[in-house]
Amino acid sequence: MFTSDNLRFLLELSRTGRISDTSKRLGVDQTTVSRRISRLEKDMGARLFDRGVSGWQLTEAGRRLVPYAESIESTLLSALGETTASASPSLNGTVRILTPDGFGAFVLVPGLRSVRVRHPDLYTEVLTSTTHDVLTGRDFDVAVTLERPSPRSVVVSKLADYNLRLYASRRYLETHESISSVDDLRHHTLVWYVDAFLDVEPLRILDRILPTGRAQIQTNNIAGHYEAVRHGVGIAPLPTYIGATDDDLVPVLRDEFVIRRSYWLVVPRELIRLARVRAISDALHEIVDRNPDLRAR
Known part of the structure; x- marks a missing residue:
């Protein structure tokens, strides 16, 4: 029978990439981790991880499941009265950001130092692209776009003019x-x-x-x-x-x-409450505020 507790094992394994590290973080043996992941894959009817030389990597099905696991984690932390600012100041996991090439290479990446200082366990993937269909795959946590997309399934806000x-x-x-x-x-x-x-x-x-x-x-x-x-x-x-x-x-x-052109900040609706997404969104606004050639919102 499906149990949401197995999502905790998926989440930790996605963050560490290794069964041994996951078992240490969760305080269980490696066999338990493997069994829980196998159980979850059976329940979902799909392979969630590929095992390679560099460790365990999420499949596309596994990656789609991570936001829901993180949402459950965030809800539990809130229920316990914990916040990312007090009880757990350093976030972990991975944030994938899609951005136009100019903003990504010349503004975002040079400005990520503050994120690394605050959240040394948070991994950031920056994918640059300047095409109309950049959002169609929905394989992102946060996006910066030149065109304002339909807000049907995403939350859109003005990031900056340039x-x-x-x-x-x-x-x-x-x-x-x-x-x-x-x-x-x-x-x-x-x-x-x-x-x-x-x-x-x-x-x-x-x-x-x-x-x-x-x-x-x-x-x-x-x-x-x-x-x-x-x-x-x-x-x-x-x-x-x-x-x-x-x-x-x-x-x-x-x-x-x-x-004059504009940049728009785009976040999938189902991810908007996640702490890691909020942290990166806030960081993007801070990076823009520090740049004299960008006009914030």
Whole structure:
């Protein structure tokens, strides 16, 4: 017969990845852990873990079950009068964050130090993507998006606004024709996303700048845009939280070209009460608040 107590064994094994460590944390022998996991897999009618060289890894079915196990854990802690701020200040487990590549690489990852200090046992997985269907798989705990999704099955809130400007390196501007109007850009090398894979409407910027133009250098991540500009390859729209931090980059058409875009914070409804999700959501707001080139909410 199914018992929710077996979810506790799934939760701890998902966190440690090893039967021996799980048995120590739960105060039982390894045989008990194995038996409980086998019982749960039988009850669920699916394999919940794959055993590999690096330890026990959750299958897709197991990963879908974890939020429910954590919800039960959080409810029990609340019932006992415990809070993550007092009784158990350090969280554990794993949080998977989906984010656009620029925000993920240049804002989120550098800002995770405070999370590591507060929660050294909490693992963070950052997946970057700039595609329209980033949320369709629902394989995330927290997401940052450029488009505001339907709130049907998720909780959505405004995270920040940011500006995009055109940037070029000083070397590039010294060795190429001057730029005094948007039309002059036709005589310069533009760098942007790959047209065939760019389906996020807020990033279809070049279509509006030069309706008949096209970026001669196309790459599917913003780090490539930044490196191309930094090495004098061409001109690219960059968020000011990237371009303004590099003294060798110069805004092009400062008075004519500035585009404001927004980031949205997205959390599946069934995860919104989990302590680890709340902690990461709060951390994201703190990271944004500390960045002078992001306008919080």
